[in-house]
Amino acid sequence: MSSPRSARNGGSDGSSAKRTPDAGAKPAERGIPEATVARLPVYLRALTSLSERSTATCSSEELATAAGVNSAKLRKDLSYLGSYGTRGVGYDVEYLRYQIAREIGVTQDWPVVIVGIGNLGHALANYSGFSSRGFRIVALLDADPARQGEDVGGLGIRSFDDLEQLVEEQRVAIGVIATPAQAAQDVCDRLVAAGVTSILNFAPQVLSVPDGVDVRKVDLSIELQILAYHEQRKSLAEAGADLETIDAIEKVI
């Protein structure tokens, strides 16, 4: 019973990257920790930003600050990739940027389909950050015939029935679901059947997928609820109240 949230996240590989003791500069490694994988794109963005400001070199401290983490964590993370820095000097921005991009897999271009072109789908289709970061939207699909044909960000909305052909012809591996919750599992099943093996899900719906398919979810109202939890704590604390007492009282009401 693999967690539908992410088959691959759930069944983490383990094996904390034992480095071969001989390889002087670039030891091969397997299984970068999930927490590290999730931060690599943040480092990549920080390096791109440094690069745009024509910074040739940076220390782990500088890069860590730009990425919003502490430097120990940054160095530990980078150590899973190899030894790309120079002691006493720091990191070459361009070189490290390329190495991280290669490790993530965004030196190549990933074709992506977006399913469900409502308000959110429109926003996603118009998002410029895709193309600059290794992704290319190859199609916008919607089940509603009334929407089909409409042009969004230079692409025409097509029928969801074009999915299978598209996935095969364009070798699409990544699908984005921006449909209403009720439609999400069906769409997901079709995507998986067509050969898509990575799904980014914006629908407020738990998806179940077979092993080997990765799902990540982005859920607006969950994020807000997490903030609300902490916010509630803050208000209570600010009121100078004994949290445990208030909580105990509320529970009885």
Next chain:
Amino acid sequence: MSSPRSARNGGSDGSSAKRTPDAGAKPAERGIPEATVARLPVYLRALTSLSERSTATCSSEELATAAGVNSAKLRKDLSYLGSYGTRGVGYDVEYLRYQIAREIGVTQDWPVVIVGIGNLGHALANYSGFSSRGFRIVALLDADPARQGEDVGGLGIRSFDDLEQLVEEQRVAIGVIATPAQAAQDVCDRLVAAGVTSILNFAPQVLSVPDGVDVRKVDLSIELQILAYHEQRKSLAEAGADLETIDAIEKVI
């Protein structure tokens, strides 16, 4: 130097909820683990869904399946809130739903402002999931005068300069940033200065905030890059290749 990603996430409270041994039914506790807090909204949604299907009672196994986690984790998570189940029977759906909603803080209504009404801001403003889950959008703000006055989902877009007055009058604690990256830190600073203490950031920009302010970020291209990393692994594995060899070769190129 607190992590800008989330002051409160970063400096986790610790103290793993020691329960008072006497309290028979509803022991007070402090410091629900962050990982648990992040799952409570998922359980809440699953319970709402069960409730809508008129299910009166459910076991931890059923609820766990609906939420996409395993039942051991679910029971452990719920144990931080109290003892709301009945051994041999399961959980009362309505009762548990209320308890979780109360714990998260969404039995009250949280006023929210959205700043930056571009494509994404439009989508957020039209998102119906807010109101049904304890949040109420009280204002849409944009710095561009050309956008001001436009009606989006029943609310007029107002000037960003209205922020301070709004926050005070409506007691806004939560702000959503949907501006371009370059504007995000300035907007964030204004929000914080105005009194907002929780921020949901959609801009691809690391925000720095003072202690006591929570930031959560939603980053589309980061999510896609995480999927790409795993996808790359899958393609290589499918090719039947020795991953370590390929990686070693690529690194030399």
Next chain:
DNA sequence: TAGATTGTTAATCGATTAACAATC
């Protein structure tokens, strides 16, 4: 009572962090 299911324990696993030896 017998069967079912919770709440809790304890073992394990993964992530974070500070400190520092290695080395430029």
Next chain:
DNA sequence: TAGATTGTTAATCGATTAACAATC
């Protein structure tokens, strides 16, 4: 060489999980 900074170690902390005693 002296100063700076990386890459790694080891300790600590937090999260997950299976198993089972408690108890309905």
